[in-house]
Amino acid sequence: MKPETRDKLAFDSKAVYYNPDPSTKSINAPLYLSNNFQYDEEIYQNIVEGARITENIYGRCGNPNETLLQEQVAMLENADGCLALGSGMAAVATTCLALLRPGDHIVSDWTTYSSTHEMFDHRLTDFGIETTFVDCNDIEAVKAAITEKTKIIYFETIANPNMRVTAIPPLVKLARDNNLLVICDNTFASPYVMRPLDWGVDIVVESATKFMGGHNDVLGGIIAIKKTNLPDDFLHDLRWGTHVKLGGVLSPFNAWMLLRGLQTLPVRLERQCKTAMKLALYLENHPAVQKVHYPGLVSHPNHEIAKTQMPNYGAMLTFEVADGQSAIEVCDSLELCAFAASLGSVRTITQIPATMAFLDIPKIEREKMNIQDGMVRVSVGLEDPHDVINDIDQALNQITIHKQG
Numbered sequence: 001m002k003p004e005t006r007d008k009l010a011f012d013s014k015a016v017y018y019n020p021d022p023s024t025k026s027i028n029a030p031l032y033l034s035n036n037f038q039y040d041e042e043i044y045q046n047i048v049e050g051a052r053i054t055e056n057i058y059g060r061c062g063n064p065n066e067t068l069l070q071e072q073v074a075m076l077e078n079a080d081g082c083l084a085l086g087s088g089m090a091a092v093a094t095t096c097l098a099l100l101r102p103g104d105h106i107v108s109d110w111t112t113y114s115s116t117h118e119m120f121d122h123r124l125t126d127f128g129i130e131t132t133f134v135d136c137n138d139i140e141a142v143k144a145a146i147t148e149k150t151k152i153i154y155f156e157t158i159a160n161p162n163m164r165v166t167a168i169p170p171l172v173k174l175a176r177d178n179n180l181l182v183i184c185d186n187t188f189a190s191p192y193v194m195r196p197l198d199w200g201v202d203i204v205v206e207s208a209t210k211f212m213g214g215h216n217d218v219l220g221g222i223i224a225i226k227k228t229n230l231p232d233d234f235l236h237d238l239r240w241g242t243h244v245k246l247g248g249v250l251s252p253f254n255a256w257m258l259l260r261g262l263q264t265l266p267v268r269l270e271r272q273c274k275t276a277m278k279l280a281l282y283l284e285n286h287p288a289v290q291k292v293h294y295p296g297l298v299s300h301p302n303h304e305i306a307k308t309q310m311p312n313y314g315a316m317l318t319f320e321v322a323d324g325q326s327a328i329e330v331c332d333s334l335e336l337c338a339f340a341a342s343l344g345s346v347r348t349i350t351q352i353p354a355t356m357a358f359l360d361i362p363k364i365e366r367e368k369m370n371i372q373d374g375m376v377r378v379s380v381g382l383e384d385p386h387d388v389i390n391d392i393d394q395a396l397n398q399i400t401i402h403k404q405g
């Protein structure tokens with residue numbers, strides 16, 4: 001297919017299609033399980049003369065499966081370029097280490113995935129990089145946090161786990177006025193729900209482990225960029241200057257699995273978002289549930305922002321029961337839905353953020369993130385919506401029975 005025809009395709013068609021393998025004409029990508037590729041005189045000469053060839057040299061520098069995945073994701077995120085890595089955290093860390101130097105400063109939203117928050121709060125400080133945490137929807141607070149050392153503003157499109165949605169245009173304007181870069185983690189949304197680069201964000205990082213892979217069987221990470229405010233050779237430097245040196249690479253098999261996962265991303269998410277909405281509405285009326293956090297609900301504090309920025313409200317939600325003990329009782333009583341760490345797959349998965357992913361974050365900081373002990377996170381899967389609701393209903397009724405007894 002000609003590139004100009006491909007560019008005009010709808011998101012769903014872009015997700016499914018890629019050009020046949022040039023050597024075999026196979027319509028599915030062959031799996032290239034090779035970490036070495038034969039040099040010929042031309043390649044050898046290019047390398048000797050300093051050219052940086054990004055694929056088919058050595059596995060850590062690139063692989064045909066990784067290259068194809070990068071092209072597909074760049075298309076789906078409306079990016080100018082993309083780098084695929086071994087995990088979501090490899091994407092976050094590699095981006096930070098490529099951009100920041102000792103003395104630099106980050107302004108980050110209060111609520112980010114626990115490992116990201118901890119990396120900003122502890123690991124990066126070891127390298128002289130400081131972070132100020134603010135509510136990124138409070139633009140005056142963001143403004144006040146910016147110093148002459150600030151280089152980036154960082155947030156999550158839908159924050160893990162409190163489901164806050166950040167308004168992007170005011171942050172982008174502030175960043176442009178202050179010559180900063182805007183980076184966001186799009187994991188909870190996925191490019192089906194939200195394409196932040198279209199809103200002026202400079203760099204998107206994402207855990208492909210989640211909705212992109214979609215089947216609980218692969219780890220991967222994505223960095224997708226818009227070139228406008230970045231140096232021309234940014235992607236090249238990101239790969240050669242940082243990624244290849246740090247070595248957080250994606251295996252060819254995982255790249256192949258992610259390509260396969262991407263093909264069904266739109267159909268999975270279409271269904272998952274619908275079920276999430278039904279579940280959120282149901283939970284809002286359950287007597288054992290104190291609060292539901294889902295951007296599609298009118299009661300969500302960022303509903304209007306979400307309505308403007310996202311054509312769908314996503315497949316993640318959280319709800320609150322009385323306390324941590326009740327949350328455990330609910331998750332432990334589930335029969336159909338899983339009680340596990342991850343998210344974004346065909347299975348409905350529950351998690352208790354306070355005592356699982358965010359356990360290492362002190363309670364005082366968890367409270368600033370609005371992570372309550374009785375909060376249950378749900379990643380809605382592809383099961384029949386009635387079965388999901390029935391399962392969560394019977395689990396919620398266990399706490400009621402327990403309390404009454």
Ligand SMILES: Cc1ncc(COP(=O)(O)O)c(C=O)c1O
Pocket residue numbers: 087088089090113156160185187188206207208209210219220221342
């Ligand atoms: C929002 C977010 N970003 C990044 C990550 C890290 O992804 P990975 O586990 O692929 O390293 C996660 C993991 O749960 C996440 O939820």
